[in-house]
Amino acid sequence: MNTERFDSRSLEATEEFLSRAYTPMRIGGRPSDTQTSIVRTAAEGLTVDRLTFGYTMSYTANPLGQVCLITVHSGSMVDTTDGRHEVYGAGETFLVAPPDRPYTGALHSARYTISMFDPAVLDQVAAAGAHSAPGPVRLTGQRAHDVGANRRLGSTVAFLRDQVLTGPTPPDPLVVATATQHLAAVALAALPSTAYREECHRIDSHDAHTDTLRRARIFIEENAHRAIGLADIAAAAFVTPRAVQYAFSRHSDTSPLGYLRQVRVTRAHHELKSADPGTATVTQVAARWGFPHVGRFAAAYRQLYGTTPAATLRTRG
Known part of the structure; x- marks a missing residue:
């Protein structure tokens, strides 16, 4: 930084x-x-x-x-x-x-x-949409759709400025990349753009089979430490983003990004179990696995493990 x-x-x-x-x-x-x-x-x-x-x-x-x-x-x-x-x-x-x-x-x-x-981040984010339009994405208006959209966009900017990029140590690259994608997603939702088709199109489920799910899971598990998104997962599975979403919906109890989040929480759990509580912190571990907001990480962690990340760190070994 x-x-x-x-x-x-x-x-x-x-x-x-x-x-x-x-x-x-x-x-x-x-x-x-x-x-x-x-x-x-x-x-x-x-x-x-x-x-x-x-x-x-x-x-x-x-x-x-x-x-x-x-x-x-x-x-x-x-x-x-x-x-x-x-x-x-x-x-x-x-x-x-x-x-x-x-x-x-x-x-x-x-x-x-x-x-x-x-x-290019707009294109990456838009590709994850269920009804994304073809071609490069353009923002076609300068003002937000309404007061609520303006407020969400401003809050996202403030979070990046005051939380992600502010601190005693440089932010983790994975956190920055994830936060940038989030800002792009909020901008696409808040401002007029060419990102999404006006009419919903039928999802082609031809490629939404168990092999797609298996390839996507393998890619996620091998690359959870990297700044990956739905477009990357779909490319690794050799299908469209909609097809990989449909594969998870049909054959799993979560979404592609939901599974990525689970894998990252699991990796953070293993790191907390082996970390030295005298030198490691929950905030550091959470950031390393793409969670800039430690409160949200703690909520996801408790849902998966029934305890807090701080308790796991204190009782390692």
Whole structure:
């Protein structure tokens, strides 16, 4: 994980930093206080920045090549791309622009968070949907569908910023990858996109047999320590994501990702049983197996083993 801090009262230095950190851009305006503060945290394909501008600034920027979500905490931002005048205020989380499009706008004494990740993650997440549409996924709208969707998207950004990427030690790569996929999934649910067909299609169950289930389980068990998702499981089983979902539904009592979660809890259980309680912690073990929220890990652990992970760690051997 890399953390970089930028503080300046120079517009020229700010423009140079923004162009290097995001995309080539030009900034302007009539600032009364030119103080700029930016804290950038980047890890495993996810970047989360905290920015504070104490003045009004306009900008003209090239395409980012990334999915870029902005959460406004105070002040306001205005999107003027293609003659628009969309104002975003405190509490709103929105897509600043499609990854392949230039954009223009202005911010007014704004404090906000930027979250960026590779657009390919949207494709990976969308492929897991039961009614996913073919082709690359595009976010087609900048604002969330409704207040609830906006709140969920903002909460997810805050969780990544304050929990996943904040701590005394660098986050585990598996945790970061899982959290990034979760952010992409929430973005697809919250914002207009091309991810899903409007009409439900019949699931082709031709490949949903026990051999598919067996291949999927073997792949999960051999790769549970990696950042894998439904698309990876389906590819390893030589079927579509819908077929592997249907195979688990027909021949098992859980889903592919549910089985992955069970395997990871089991691996964490074995690690806790052999770990030294003087040096190991439940939080460390949970993070190593893809559980950034220790409370949720504990709930899944109790459901499977009837006790707490902390009790297992204390009574090892």
